[in-house]
Amino acid sequence: MRAYRSGGAAGPADIVPAVSALALWPQAAIARAAASAQSAFSAPELIAAAALHTELANVIGDRVPGDVDFHIETASDLLLAARRRDPTRADLVSRQWYVFVVGLYEALQRPQDAARLVHDGRQRHPRAAELYVARATVIEANVRRSVLDLRRDVPLEPRTRLRVEDAFKAVVSDCQSALGLDQTLPTAYLHIGWARLTMHDRRAADALNRAVEHADSDELRYLAHLFLGGAYEQAHRLEDARREYASAVAIGPYQSAYVALSRAEDALGHVDRAREVAAAATHTAASDDDPWWDFRIGFDRAALHRLRAEAQR
Amino acid sequence: MIPGAAGAALASMATAILLAQTPQTTFRTGVEVVELDVSVTRGGRPVPGLDAADFALADNGVTQDVQSVTLDRLPLSVVLALDTSSSVSGDRLIHLVQAGQALVAALRDGDGAALLTFSHAVQLRVPMTGATGSIAPALAGLRGSGGTALRDAVHLALEMRPRDHTRLLVLVFTDGEDTASWLTEDAALETARRAGVVVHAVTVGADAFLTRLVDASGGRTWSATSDRQLQELFTKALEEMRARYLLSYSPKGVRGTGWHQLKVRLRNGRADITARPGYYVP
Numbered sequence: 384m385r386a387y388r389s390g391g392a393a394g395p396a397d398i399v400p401a402v403s404a405l406a407l408w409p410q411a412a413i414a415r416a417a418a419s420a421q422s423a424f425s426a427p428e429l430i431a432a433a434a435l436h437t438e439l440a441n442v443i444g445d446r447v448p449g450d451v452d453f454h455i456e457t458a459s460d461l462l463l464a465a466r467r468r469d470p471t472r473a474d475l476v477s478r479q480w481y482v483f484v485v486g487l488y489e490a491l492q493r494p495q496d497a498a499r500l501v502h503d504g505r506q507r508h509p510r511a512a513e514l515y516v517a518r519a520t521v522i523e524a525n526v527r528r529s530v531l532d533l534r535r536d537v538p539l540e541p542r543t544r545l546r547v548e549d550a551f552k553a554v555v556s557d558c559q560s561a562l563g564l565d566q567t568l569p570t571a572y573l574h575i576g577w578a579r580l581t582m583h584d585r586r587a588a589d590a591l592n593r594a595v596e597h598a599d600s601d602e603l604r605y606l607a608h609l610f611l612g613g614a615y616e617q618a619h620r621l622e623d624a625r626r627e628y629a630s631a632v633a634i635g636p637y638q639s640a641y642v643a644l645s646r647a648e649d650a651l652g653h654v655d656r657a658r659e660v661a662a663a664a665t666h667t668a669a670s671d672d673d674p675w676w677d678f679r680i681g682f683d684r685a686a687l688h689r690l691r692a693e694a695q696r
Numbered sequence: 697m698i699p700g701a702a703g704a705a706l707a708s709m710a711t712a713i714l715l716a717q718t719p720q721t722t723f724r725t726g727v728e729v730v731e732l733d734v735s736v737t738r739g740g741r742p743v744p745g746l747d748a749a750d751f752a753l754a755d756n757g758v759t760q761d762v763q764s765v766t767l768d769r770l771p772l773s774v775v776l777a778l779d780t781s782s783s784v785s786g787d788r789l790i791h792l793v794q795a796g797q798a799l800v801a802a803l804r805d806g807d808g809a810a811l812l813t814f815s816h817a818v819q820l821r822v823p824m825t826g827a828t829g830s831i832a833p834a835l836a837g838l839r840g841s842g843g844t845a846l847r848d849a850v851h852l853a854l855e856m857r858p859r860d861h862t863r864l865l866v867l868v869f870t871d872g873e874d875t876a877s878w879l880t881e882d883a884a885l886e887t888a889r890r891a892g893v894v895v896h897a898v899t900v901g902a903d904a905f906l907t908r909l910v911d912a913s914g915g916r917t918w919s920a921t922s923d924r925q926l927q928e929l930f931t932k933a934l935e936e937m938r939a940r941y942l943l944s945y946s947p948k949g950v951r952g953t954g955w956h957q958l959k960v961r962l963r964n965g966r967a968d969i970t971a972r973p974g975y976y977v978p
Contacts, residue, residue, distance in 0.1 A: 531873055535847075535905070536880035609878070616883075638817060639878040642848045645855060646883050649890060652978030661855035665812070665820035675878055676816050676843070 388431045388695050398691070402438050410453055417457050426469035427696070430476050433461035434694035437480065441687065445491050452496075455484055476693045478504070478511045482686040485517045489524045489681030497521050497681075515561035516570045519554040523574070524681045526550045533581050551578040569597040573607055577678075580614050587614040600685040602674040605634045609675060612643055621651050632660075638667045639675035730755070732943045733863065733894050733914060734960055735936060735970040742939035743967050751943060754959040758949045766942045771806035773824060773862040774799070774934070776831070777853040779870035780813040784840035788900070788923045792869060795898075795926035796835045799867070799934055800828050810856060811835065814849035815842030816876035824858060846870050847877035847884040850909060854891040864893045865937045867930065868909075871900040881905050888912045889955075890976045894940075896933040898926065914972030953977045 405413075420432055440454040462480060465473040481504030488497035501521050504514045526547055530539065539547060555578050558571040565571075572594035579587035591614055594607035612627035625647040631640035641664035649657035677684050734751070736743045748762040776796055778784075784792060800809055810824040811831050821834045850868060857864045877884075888895060888909055895913040897906040900920050910917050916936060918929040943960070950956065957974045 531875060532877075534877060534880060535874060536882065537904075613878075638848070642818075642851055643878050646851055646879055646887060649855070649887055650883075654978070658855050661852050664852055665818060671817065673817075676876060679843075679876060 396691075398435075398438055401435055402442055405435055405439050406443070410450075413453075413457060417461060420461065421464035424464075426465045426472060429461045429465035429468065430473065431694040433458040433465065433476070433480065434690050436461070437483065437690065438687075440484075441487055448491070448493075451487075451491070455487075458484075474508065476690065478508050478513055479686055479690045479693065481508070481511075482513050482517050483683055483690055486520065486681050486683035486686060489520065490677075494521070494524060494528070497524065510564060512561040512563075512565035512568050513570065515557045515564070516568065516574060519557040519561075519571075519574050520681055520683075522550050522554050522557070523577075527679075527681075548582060551582055554578045567597045569594050569599055569603050569607070572597060573603060573610070576607070576610050576614070580610055580617070583617060585618065588618070600688065601634050602677070602685040602688075605631050605637065605640065605674045606678055608634065609640055609643060612647070616647070621647055625651060635674070636663070636667050637673035637675065638664050639673050641667060729944055729946055730956075730975060731892075732945075732958065732960070732971055732975075733937075734941045734943055735914075735916070735939070735968075736941060736962070737968045737970075738966070742936075744939075746941060746962070748943075750962055750964070751941075752961050752963050753943065753945060755945075755947050756950045756956050757959075760945045760947060762943050762945050764944045766944075767940070770942060771808070771862045772803070772934075772937060773808040773810075773858050773860075773864045774803065774937075775810045775812060775824070775853045775856055775864065775866045776800075777812045777814065777849050777866060777868045778838070779815075779844060779846070779868075779872065780838050780840050780842075781815040781844040781872060781875075782841050783844075783872050788871065789838065789840055791923040791926045793835045793838060795869075795930040797832050798927045799930040800831045800835075802931060802934055803828050806862075808858070808862060812849065812853050812856070813838060814845050815840070816845050817842065818845060818849045818852050820852075820856075824856060843876035844870065844872050844874050845876040845878075846874040846903075847879045847881065847905065849877075850884050850895070851879055851887045854887050854893055854895075857891055857893050863937070863940075863942065865933075866893055866895045866913075866915075867933050868895060868897045868906065869899070869926070869930075870897070870903060870906070873903070874905065881908065885909060885912050889972075889974070890978075892972060892975050894937065894972070896936070898929045898933065912972065914970055916970065 420429065424432065436454040436458040440451045443450050462473060462477050481500060485497045485500045488500060498521055501514065501518045504517065508514055530543060530547060555575050558575045561568050561571040572590045576587050576591035576594055579590060588611060591607050591611040595604065595611065598604035598607055608627045608631035612624040615624035615627060625644065628640055628644035628647055632644055641660055645657045645660035645664060648660055736746060746765065748765045751762045753760045753762050778792060778796065803809060808824050808826045809828045809831050811822040811834050813819050813821055822831050853866045885908055889912050893913060895909055895915040897910050897917045898920060899906055899917060906917055918932060920926055920929055955974055955976050960969050960971050
């Protein structure tokens with residue numbers, strides 16, 4: 384836990400030594416240690432221990448589902464213990480923790496667990512704006528399960544379209560409720576923008592511009608620019624789309640933005656530039672942390688980073 | 697796909713491969729010369745021995761003089777764009793690797809090839825090269841994992857068209873639906889229409905996008921009913937490309953910019969003709 388709080392040799396982001404060490408512990412030993420930590424640790428230590436268990440759950444992912452549940456439950460218990468020491472700080476962390484864990488279960492294609500965690504989180508934090516957005520992401524994931532590829536962007540069969548429209552109305556409604564509690568919450572603007580982009584609603588650009596304005600992480604800012612480019616493409620504003628895609632590339636040179644930028648340059652008749660950008664896209668293929676890929680599976684890497692930062696504070 | 701895996705710190709990073717500087721496209725539309733790959737078959741077999749006088753060609757409804765017809769003389773540049781998502785494993789992967797190796801073995805002196813693979817990520821494994829011997833070991837090292845970004849891969853493959861006078865064939869293999877692309881279907885199809893490159897597709901199972909893609913590019917789809925067919929279908933795709941006529945003409949009496957609809961037929965006799973439906977002048 385101390386190694387996690389200070390990070391490894393490469394700094395605070397280097398969580399590998401701490402996570403690897405915890406992975407070697409048998410569950411029985413972890414259970415005993417967690418039980419004694421609940422009375423012996425300070426609130427910051429309990430928060431760090433909870434975050435460390437959450438990191439390990441993320442790393443082992445779908446390879447050992449039972450162990451994921453064990454570490455998530457342990458983290459939940461540790462956060463409850465932290466709340467008894469310092470309710471204000473523990474609640475702040477707990478809200479981020481729920482957001483991340485809901486996304487983790489969605490990414491692991493365990494929708495019932497994701498829905499259960501949203502329910503638990505909202506019971507514990509009924510006025511948490513970010514948990515309204517988390518509930519919206521669960522609705523989005525349900526849509527993904529029925530329409531695998533919304534970016535394909537071809538007309539849907541009428542009954543499916545109605546179902547998707549209803550779902551996205553619920554997404555927008557939840558996100559608007561979140562904005563009623565926190566009018567600068569960037570994830571709420573992002574998901575409203577995504578829902579409207581998918582349904583070809585011209586108001587998508589307004590929401591996405593607000594997401595750019597309030598974005599508090601590179602991942603969010605990247606997605607906001609990428610989606611905004613998509614909204615401008617829909618409106619046949621190719622120069623504006625090109626600018627937004629270039630902004631996304633500048634934030635993080637991930638493949639999705641390169642592909643989008645290359646295609647926009649091609650559509651504008653900038654053939655050589657399109658080829659240069661396409662070539663750059665294949666440079667980036669080795670990276671596995673494109674925010675677009677995370678977004679598609681419901682995984683919220685920014686929430687993990689916020690959780691980590693809070694634990695290391 | 698395992699999400700996040702504790703960020704980049706724990707993710708295994710594949711080797712980034714630089715794209716070689718490929719020359720500019722052969723497809724010159726600056727309304728000087730238009731080149732069009734045309735497949736002519738009768739009863740499923742290529743029709744040999746045709747020359748310029750045998751073809752009637754209309755550009756936006758205006759009859760054009762076909763100036764030259766070449767067959768099987770120009771070297772080929774083949775981009776192999778192969779699906780390596782998680783569904784491509786076990787026997788399917790073994791047969792896919794064998795199919796790719798057989799295709800590369802059938803290339804001739806002067807031909808070139810590149811290997812691009814896609815899961816949720818698109819990776820250029822081997823840039824376009826005349827030293828096609830480097831493709832086989834790269835194929836042998838393939839492993840299946842992750843989602844499928846088919847449309848993004850098609851766009852990137854089409855942007856690799858060489859600037860020399862070889863004919864480009866993009867051969868796409870996939871066995872599943874797109875799950876990870878950013879590009880929409882219409883965006884990827886527009887790239888195909890602008891590129892003027894023949895795309896052939898080998899699939900296991902139907903894919904509506906690929907059908908639209910090959911129609912837009914003048915290529916063909918081959919559906920494999922079993923993984924064992926992959927080698928045969930890859931080889932057929934190459935043979936089909938070699939049996940194509942390359943028609944050239946200088947457009948006359950048509951507006952320069954925008955979309956040009958093309959119609960090709962034989963002046964005498966019937967045949968099945970496959971060619972891209974038009975070209976775009978920016």
